[in-house]
Amino acid sequence: MEFGQEGSQKVDNSAPRWPFIVPRFKNTIKRIIQFAKTVKKIGDDDPRRIAHSFKVGFALTLVSIFYYVTPLFASFGVSTVWAVLTVVVVMEYTVGGTLSKGLNRAFATLLAGALGVAAHQIAVLCGDKGEPVLLGLFVFVLAAAATFSRFIPEVKAKYDYGVMIFILTFSLVAVSSYRVDELIELAHQRLSTIAFGVATCLGTSIFVFPVWAGEDLHKLVADNLEKLACFLEGLAAEYFAEKGATEDMDGKSFLKVYMSVLNSKPTEDFLANLARWEPRHGRFLFRHPWSQYQTIGVLSRQCAYLMDALATFITTLPKHKPNMDQDRHLMIQTACGEMSSESAEALKELSLAIRTMTTPALANHHASNAVAAMENLKDALSKEINILPNDLHMATTASFLDLLVIRIQGITSSVEELARLAHFRRLEPVRDAKIKPIADGEDVIIDLEK
Amino acid sequence: MEFGQEGSQKVDNSAPRWPFIVPRFKNTIKRIIQFAKTVKKIGDDDPRRIAHSFKVGFALTLVSIFYYVTPLFASFGVSTVWAVLTVVVVMEYTVGGTLSKGLNRAFATLLAGALGVAAHQIAVLCGDKGEPVLLGLFVFVLAAAATFSRFIPEVKAKYDYGVMIFILTFSLVAVSSYRVDELIELAHQRLSTIAFGVATCLGTSIFVFPVWAGEDLHKLVADNLEKLACFLEGLAAEYFAEKGATEDMDGKSFLKVYMSVLNSKPTEDFLANLARWEPRHGRFLFRHPWSQYQTIGVLSRQCAYLMDALATFITTLPKHKPNMDQDRHLMIQTACGEMSSESAEALKELSLAIRTMTTPALANHHASNAVAAMENLKDALSKEINILPNDLHMATTASFLDLLVIRIQGITSSVEELARLAHFRRLEPVRDAKIKPIADGEDVIIDLEK
Numbered sequence: 088m089e090f091g092q093e094g095s096q097k098v099d100n101s102a103p104r105w106p107f108i109v110p111r112f113k114n115t116i117k118r119i120i121q122f123a124k125t126v127k128k129i130g131d132d133d134p135r136r137i138a139h140s141f142k143v144g145f146a147l148t149l150v151s152i153f154y155y156v157t158p159l160f161a162s163f164g165v166s167t168v169w170a171v172l173t174v175v176v177v178m179e180y181t182v183g184g185t186l187s188k189g190l191n192r193a194f195a196t197l198l199a200g201a202l203g204v205a206a207h208q209i210a211v212l213c214g215d216k217g218e219p220v221l222l223g224l225f226v227f228v229l230a231a232a233a234t235f236s237r238f239i240p241e242v243k244a245k246y247d248y249g250v251m252i253f254i255l256t257f258s259l260v261a262v263s264s265y266r267v268d269e270l271i272e273l274a275h276q277r278l279s280t281i282a283f284g285v286a287t288c289l290g291t292s293i294f295v296f297p298v299w300a301g302e303d304l305h306k307l308v309a310d311n312l313e314k315l316a317c318f319l320e321g322l323a324a325e326y327f328a329e330k331g332a333t334e335d336m337d338g339k340s341f342l343k344v345y346m347s348v349l350n351s352k353p354t355e356d357f358l359a360n361l362a363r364w365e366p367r368h369g370r371f372l373f374r375h376p377w378s379q380y381q382t383i384g385v386l387s388r389q390c391a392y393l394m395d396a397l398a399t400f401i402t403t404l405p406k407h408k409p410n411m412d413q414d415r416h417l418m419i420q421t422a423c424g425e426m427s428s429e430s431a432e433a434l435k436e437l438s439l440a441i442r443t444m445t446t447p448a449l450a451n452h453h454a455s456n457a458v459a460a461m462e463n464l465k466d467a468l469s470k471e472i473n474i475l476p477n478d479l480h481m482a483t484t485a486s487f488l489d490l491l492v493i494r495i496q497g498i499t500s501s502v503e504e505l506a507r508l509a510h511f512r513r514l515e516p517v518r519d520a521k522i523k524p525i526a527d528g529e530d531v532i533i534d535l536e537k
Numbered sequence: 538m539e540f541g542q543e544g545s546q547k548v549d550n551s552a553p554r555w556p557f558i559v560p561r562f563k564n565t566i567k568r569i570i571q572f573a574k575t576v577k578k579i580g581d582d583d584p585r586r587i588a589h590s591f592k593v594g595f596a597l598t599l600v601s602i603f604y605y606v607t608p609l610f611a612s613f614g615v616s617t618v619w620a621v622l623t624v625v626v627v628m629e630y631t632v633g634g635t636l637s638k639g640l641n642r643a644f645a646t647l648l649a650g651a652l653g654v655a656a657h658q659i660a661v662l663c664g665d666k667g668e669p670v671l672l673g674l675f676v677f678v679l680a681a682a683a684t685f686s687r688f689i690p691e692v693k694a695k696y697d698y699g700v701m702i703f704i705l706t707f708s709l710v711a712v713s714s715y716r717v718d719e720l721i722e723l724a725h726q727r728l729s730t731i732a733f734g735v736a737t738c739l740g741t742s743i744f745v746f747p748v749w750a751g752e753d754l755h756k757l758v759a760d761n762l763e764k765l766a767c768f769l770e771g772l773a774a775e776y777f778a779e780k781g782a783t784e785d786m787d788g789k790s791f792l793k794v795y796m797s798v799l800n801s802k803p804t805e806d807f808l809a810n811l812a813r814w815e816p817r818h819g820r821f822l823f824r825h826p827w828s829q830y831q832t833i834g835v836l837s838r839q840c841a842y843l844m845d846a847l848a849t850f851i852t853t854l855p856k857h858k859p860n861m862d863q864d865r866h867l868m869i870q871t872a873c874g875e876m877s878s879e880s881a882e883a884l885k886e887l888s889l890a891i892r893t894m895t896t897p898a899l900a901n902h903h904a905s906n907a908v909a910a911m912e913n914l915k916d917a918l919s920k921e922i923n924i925l926p927n928d929l930h931m932a933t934t935a936s937f938l939d940l941l942v943i944r945i946q947g948i949t950s951s952v953e954e955l956a957r958l959a960h961f962r963r964l965e966p967v968r969d970a971k972i973k974p975i976a977d978g979e980d981v982i983i984d985l986e987k
Contacts, residue, residue, distance in 0.1 A: 129688050136688045144681035147704075148673045151712045155669035168709055175680075175705040219605040223598050230625075231594035238579050238586045254597075255625040259618055262601045349842070353803045389845065392799070396846035399839070399940050468929070479918070479932055486933045490849050 138296040139180055146174050146291040150284060166276035173284025178292070182368075183300035183361030185292040189285040190364070191249030196281055199253045200274045202229075203260025207270060210261075222261050230254050244360055301362035301371050304355065308380045309441040311351060311387045312498070316434035317344045318394050319427045319491070326401065327424035342398045348391040355384045370444055376508035383505065386498045390491060397487040404480070415471065419481045422464035426488045429457035430495045437502045446506045446513045447499070454499045457492045465489075588746040589630055596624050596741040600734060616726035623734025628742070632818075633750035633811030635742040639735040640814070641699030646731055649703040650724045652679075653710025657720060660711075672711050680704050694810055751812035751821050754805065758830045759891040761801060761837045762948070766884035767794045768844050769877045769941070776851065777874030792848045798841040805834045820894055826958035833955065836948045840941060847937040854930065865921070869931045872914035876938045879907035880945045887952045896956045896963045897949070904949045907942045915939075 130137050150170040177188045210221040233254045236242050242250060264270050292298075321341020336342060359377045367373045433453035440447035464485060505511075580587050600620040627642055629635045660671040683704045686692050692700060714720050771791020786792060809827045817823045883903035890897035914935060955961075 125689065126685075130685075136685065140681040140685040143684040143704075144677040147680045147708055148677045151673060151676055151708065154712050155673070168713060171708050171712055172705060175701060175708060223601060223605070226601055227594040227598045230597045231590040234593040235576075235580075235586065235590040239575065251625060254593075255622060258597055258601065258621050258625060262604045262621055263618060349838075350800075350802050352800050388799075389849070392842040392845040393849065395839065395842040396937070396940065399843065399944075400936065403940060403943055404936070479929075479936075482929055483933045483936045486850065486854070486929075487846070490846065490853060493853055494849075 135296065135298050136180075139298065142291050142295050143174075143178050145295070146178055146287050147171065149291075150174050150287055153280075153283070166273070166280045169277050170280040170284040170287070173281050174288055177285060178288045181298045181300035181303070181358075181361055181365075182292045183358075183363070183365040185288050186364040186366075187245075187361060188248050189288055191246060192252050193282060193285050195249040195252035196256045196278060199256035200260055200278060203257045203264065204270060204274060206257075206261050207264035210264075222264070226258050226261050229257055297368070299362075299365055299368055299371070300358045301365050301375060301377065302369070304358035304362050304377065304380050305371075305441065307351065307355065307358065308383050308387070309438045311348045311384070312434050312438035312441070312502075314344050314348055315387060315390050315394065316431045316438065317341060318398075319431035319434065323424045323427035323431060327420050327427060336401050342402065345391045345394045345398075348387055349395065351384060352388065355381055372510075376505060379501070379505045379508055383498065383501050386494065386501055390494045390498065393487065393491050393494065397484070397491075400483065400487065416478060416481060418467060419464065419478065419485060422460050422467075423481070423485050423488055425460040426457050426464075426485075426492055429453045429460060430488075430492055433457065433495055433499060437499060440502060440506065440511070444509070444511045446511050447502055448514055450499050450502070454492075454496050458496065461489055461492050585746065585748050586630075589748065592741050592745050593624075593628050595745070596628055596737050597621065599741075600624050600737050603730075603733070616723070616730045619727050620730040620734040620737070623731050624738055627735055628738045631748045631750035631753070631808075631811055631815075632742050633808075633813070633815040635738050636814040636816075637695075637811060638698050639739055641696060642702050643732060643735050645699040645702035646706045646728060649706035650710055650728060653707045653714065654720060654724060656707075656711050657714035660714075672714070676708050676711050679707055683707075747818070749812075749815055749818055749821070750808045751815050751825060751827065752819070754808035754812050754827065754830050755821075755891065757801065757805065757808065758833050758837070759888045761798045761834070762884050762888035762891070762952075764794050764798055765837060765840050765844065766881045766888065767791060768848075769881035769884065773874045773877035773881060777870050777877060786851050792852065795841045795844045795848075798837055799845065801834060802838065805831060822960075826955060829951065829955045829958055833948065833951050836944065836951055840944045840948065843937065843941050843944065847934070847941075850933065850937065866928060866931060868917060869914065869928065869935060872910050872917075873931070873935050873938055875910040876907045876914075876935075876942055879903045879910060880938075880942055883907065883945055883949060887949060890952060890956065890961070894959070894961045896961050897952055898964055900949050900952070904942075904946050908946065911939055911942050 150167075150173075153167050153170060173192065177185060177192055179185045179188055206222065206225045210218045210225070213221050233250050237247055237250050260270070260274065263273075318341055321339065321344070325339060325341065326336060359381050362375070362377045365371075430453070433450045436450035436453060437447050440450065468482070468485075600617075600623075603617050603620060623642065627635060627638045629638055656672065656675045660668045660675070663671050683700050687697055687700050710720070710724065713723075768791055771789065771794070775789060775791065776786060809831050812825070812827045815821075880903070883900045886900035886903060887897050890900065918932070918935075
């Protein structure tokens with residue numbers, strides 16, 4: 088802001104001379120500052136983005152050295168531009184992205200190049216007049232068939248880029264074969280430079296500050312479970328607490344925390360698709376069960392849908408004041424609070440277990456507690472002879488929690504399945520625990536560290 | 538299947554000789570048939586996909602004629618390959634996609650080409666040794682900065698492809714400027730062939746069986762409203778009907794019909810982004826309010842989340858048998874049925890209004906009926922002295938419907954806003970209606986056609 092003020096002071100002196108320019112100039116400076124802030128935020132949010140930008144610059148400069156060094160240029164000629172082109176289009180943010188594009192490009196070029204040369208050999212047999220016609224026909228048929236294959240979901244997910252490069256290379260080879268005489272040499276040069284470009288991209292991607300799609304997926308799934316936990320924690324602390332009975336819930340931040348989970352499907356699917364291309368890295372072995380993350384994702388979203396419905400219910404429909412029978416109201420409220428906080432604990436345990444890659448130890452215990460609280464409440468309610476209309480609101484909330492508790496049981500099993508499939512570490516059971524004597528009136532602290 | 542049987546009969550004769558090959562051969566034939574079925578289904582689902590495939594083949598064959606015709610080739614030389622390359626990467630399924638990629642490519646090439654030539658002129662001033670160093674530095678800085686800009690959400694959504702082409706072209710021009718002497722001529726040739734490629738793509742996209750992203754978005758939003766309506770209709774007909782009181786709801790198809798709406802956000806955003814690039818077509822004028830479709834989409838998904846919660850509730854938690862007080866149970870059930878069917882009518886009206894581009898006439902009426910039924914039920918419930926626990930299930934369902942009715946009011950307003958912004962036709966009020974005398978016992982049919 089200081090910069091902006093300084094600028095406007097200077098301009099104020101010249102105001103009489105250019106009255107129209109002054110406000111525009113101020114506006115421009117404001118916009119530039121705003122833009123700089125946005126850029127800074129994007130970099131601060133994830134510094135790996137800055138590293139990625141430098142990596143692209145580095146890889147490009149590396150391949151362009153090819154061009155500047157005379158002996159290297161002599162052996163590859165104008166084909167060197169294909170290395171530059173390859174780096175620009177193949178270099179992706181994640182290792183999986185670069186690998187998927189690079190391998191797609193390399194294999195598609197190889198296959199299409201070979202087919203293109205074969206098409207040329209066949210076309211030559213048809214004489215001078217037949218050659219362009221036959222080449223045109225080949226291009227038409229192969230391009231149409233390959234384009235159609237991009238509509239097949241499996242091809243679209245894994246090989247979309249490869250099919251595009253296939254059409255591209257086949258057309259280029261088939262078309263230019265009509266004019267270029269040293270076709271084989273050209274194909275060889277082009278393939279070598281593309282391989283060199285792909286190798287540069289892969290090297291930079293894997294060895295310079297690598298960004299692993301698998302790791303991002305792993306974190307995303309753990310973060311999402313944490314967000315669901317925050318919602319339930321907030322509910323227990325603010326809505327089912329005593330003060331919450333009358334407080335207005337509109338605008339509470341915990342009622343929005345699950346929102347990003349609702350639309351997490353495309354990101355999860357995208358990352359899972361790329362993660363499958365990545366080699367073993369860190370604690371992620373080859374054939375890590377990536378699809379299990381997608382299963383947990385589906386269950387997390389179903390939870391988030393329920394939370395959205397519950398949040399709408401809490402904020403849209405007015406809460407009745409508790410009626411005369413305070414005891415029953417308190418009983419339902421306490422049970423709901425317990426269901427929420429135990430479910431929140433279970434989800435936090437699961438999120439931590441994924442983050443630390445250890446078998447979840449206490450999650451099942453918390454989930455069972457939530458189920459027990461739910462069963463107790465149901466028992467108590469079925470013994471009541473009647474429920475006053477005023478209690479309906481709280482009873483409906485209890486039904487929502489009931490569904491959430493069941494869903495969270497499902498999430499617990501699927502995270503346990505992930506732990507089994509991915510061989511998460513099993514924490515050693517605690518053998519001996521020290522009990523520290525403390526002052527009266529405080530809780531006893533049991534030190535579980537060995 | 539007949540083909541498969543015939544094949545296996547033939548093979549059976551030779552079974553003794555190649556025992557291992559027979560089952561493999563059968564398997565292969567099975568797979569081929571399976572694959573052929575998948576391909577046929579993709580084509581049947583949307584025949585425009587077949588047309589698109591032929592369009593790509595056609596456009597490619599068209600630009601390759603450039604190469605075969607000698608006078609054309611002489612004027613553009615090897616640069617002709619850029620036309621082929623442009624067609625392959627620019628040609629998209631929708632007109633908006635092709636336009637967005639084509640314009641991005643054309644302008645990015647122009648800008649980057651000019652900057653590349655400028656960079657070359659500056660670098661030349663630094664002498665033979667300084668030139669490659671300075672060129673390398675330029676490429677590094679611009680590539681890093683441009684790559685970083687792709688993380689800015691606005692750039693990512695609209696100009697991602699343009700930025701990539703900018704990096705590509707700048708690097709190619711800057712790098713090859715070190716070796717190529719006739720830089721300006723090369724740039725001119727390349728730009729013309731790219732322009733020719735883009736023009737071919739646009740012509741084929743717009744004039745041969747065009748697929749408009751805007752039209753697809755329009756249909757998608759209307760379809761989604763229809764799906765929500767089907768859910769509520771099914772609820773009224775199967776769950777709140779008399780027979781539904783005891784029937785098991787698991788596996789009912791109407792409980793799954795809203796599912797595709799849950800994850801419709803990426804498709805809607807993608808289509809809306811492309812629709813903004815499209816020129817006036819059919820009944821869609823320039824500056825059609827595409828963002829309003831996204832608003833309706835958000836509200837539709839919120840409805841779908843509620844429906845998912847309600848469907849989970851209905852299928853997961855057991856429905857109690859109605860207690861002694863059949864009257865009250867029936868009262869709640871009838872009210873719920875009315876709320877569902879009136880809401881379904883409102884949604885169907887809105888969907889039809891979007892499809893026919895007419896101002897929704899009766900939707901508001903149906904939505905108000907649903908609200909009235911809801912208010913009546915609330916009144917009746919608050920007058921009850923007590924509610925038996927057995928009625929809790931039905932009362933909770935009523936709360937869900939309450940939330941849905943409120944959401945559908947929101948959808949009604951936003952579709953009305955769309956009708957206003959997009960100048961939907963207003964249907965003339967019916968002046969005179971003919972009443973046709975019919976046999977006793979049937980409903981009277983009022984012919985509303987003038």
